[in-house]
Amino acid sequence: MKIAFYGSSLVSSYWNGAATYYRGMLKSLAMKGYDITFYEPDVYDRQKHRDIEPPDWCKVVVYEGSIGALRRVAACARDADIVVKASGVGFEDDVLMSQLLENARPDAMKIFWDVDAPATLAELKEAPDHPLRRSLGCFDMVLTYGGGDPVVATYRDLGAKDCVPIYNALDPETHHPVDRQDVFAADLAFLGNRLPDREDRVRQFFFEPTSKVPGRRFVLGGSGWSDKTMTPNVRYIGHVGTEQHNAFNVTPMAVLNISRSSMAETGFSPATRVFEAAGAGACLITDDWRGIDLFLKPGEEILVARDGHDVAELLDGLTREKAEAIGRKALARVLAEHTYAHRAELADRLFRTWKEARKEVAA
Template sequence: MKIAFYGSSLVSAYWNGAATYYRGVIKALHGLGHDVTFYEPDVYDRQKNRDIDPPDWCRVVVYEGTIDALKAAASAAAEADVVIKASGVGFEDDLLFEQIVAFARPDAVRIFWDVDAPATLAEIRPDPNHRLRRLLPQIDAVLTYGGGDPVITAYQDLGAIICVPIYNGLDPDTHHPVPADPRFAADLSFLGNRLPDREQRVEEFFLRPAADLPERRFLLGGSGWGDKPMSANVDYVGHVRTADHNAFNTSPLAVLNISRDSMASIGFSPATRVFEAAGAGACLITDAWQGLELFLEPDREVLVVRDRKDVAEVLKSLTPERAAEIGKAALARVLRDHTYTDRARQADGVIRQLFAKRAMEAAE
């Protein structure tokens, strides 16, 4: 099928946490025979900070950050069998969605793909006249990259016909074990951009344990932390290119995952870094959140911490041998159960069911 996919960016991960997810899902959808065109606006200097070239498995169309350019890009929806609007595109999101729905053919499948369901729901729930909320009954399905039953119920209560989580996963061609790199040597590393609903948890699970363990070395990657107070044993490396993620994950003793406040509270929302780290064979330490055991087995494939004291205790007792054992088990698990091919097959099944439903309705 011909798919028109409107998202933040496929070619740049700069201030764009959904990039890995988009790439994994769309590449796998292409592998299943779909013809995907990705439309992204030229905003937030992402085009100046590309980390991949346009791939051979997806056509990429970059449009200017203007209303006229947006409308021109949205008009291309008329040529597609499946029209997908992702959340957080970054330029006039609601207008873009309205234009896409207006241009889509009557027989086309219309999907809203939410890559940050907790934030989206928090925005639209209090406002019955929110433009996105009014559009939900006009689309065929909401797909989300996390959230489980709480998100499914919330979206259906707001008028969505169906809501299906398509979780983050692993592209083993992109994220895999590599030799350690001295640039990223540490006892514990964390990679994530500085965001308001993440900062307090980064303080609790990373910066405070670093201060508690001055003899240990900590490594912080991601944009926006430059002026953040941190102890002398924390090395800040700034934005880490996607090409360096494998080395960032394989070089330290352990890698830390810290959920944003909203993701932790709603549960069932593994971040891309969970699968990136596991795919590299890293020893992953994560904050606790509901649903974790659906993806990795605690104490065998992942280590779980609930506060700064837990982080310190885990690091004190973690040996290189134990870390390697956990990383090996996690890698085997994600390769078996959590690749983007698995996720794309699920999305493909939803799309084909919706397309068949549309065809039946048109024939009646």
């Protein structure tokens, strides 16, 4: 089957946290025989900051950020068996949605794939006349990369025919154990861009612990933190390219995951970093959120902190030997249950079940 996928970017992760998810999901679906074309707008300088070239398992079409170009690529939807409109494409999302619904064939499966469900649903609740809210019933299915039952129930209440979470996962060919690099040496490291809905939690879970355990070394990676006041035991290294993420994860004794506020409040929303870190065999300390135990076992495969005090205590009692044991168990768990190959099995089953149901109705 042919998939026309309209998203933010496949080839650039620059200010595009969904890139890893897109790559893992679509690569695994391509391995199952799907013919995929990914359409992405040339906006936010993403094309100037590519971290991969178009892969051989997916055709990538980059279009200029104009209504005319949008209409031209949206017209390509009529050639697809499955048409996917992702959330947060970044250029005239509402126009793109209406154009895709207009151009998709009547027999094509139409999917809204939400890669930030808590934020999308908050926006829909505040705007009863939102174009997406009015159009939800036109999609055959909503897929999300997190949120669990709360997100599913909310989407159905808003008029979605069905909603199924397909969670973040691991691509073991991309994220895996590597040799350590001295530049990332630390007792605890955190990687994340400075964002408004994350900053207060970073203060609580990262910056507060740095002052509580002055004898420990910390590394901070990500864009936007250069003017932040930091204790002497924090080393800020700025942007860390995706090609360095494995070394960033495996080198420190432990790495920290801090969810954005909306993700933590909703729960059941493991970030891509959870699986990337586990895939590298890292010892991961995560902020507390509902549903962690569905993915990794707290205390054995992942360490969970309710606040910055917990982070400091966990770190104070951690040794390299204990950390490596946790990392090994996490790696084994995600390889066994949480790869994108596992997620693609679910997506493939959903697509084929829908197709068979349509055949029965037509008959």
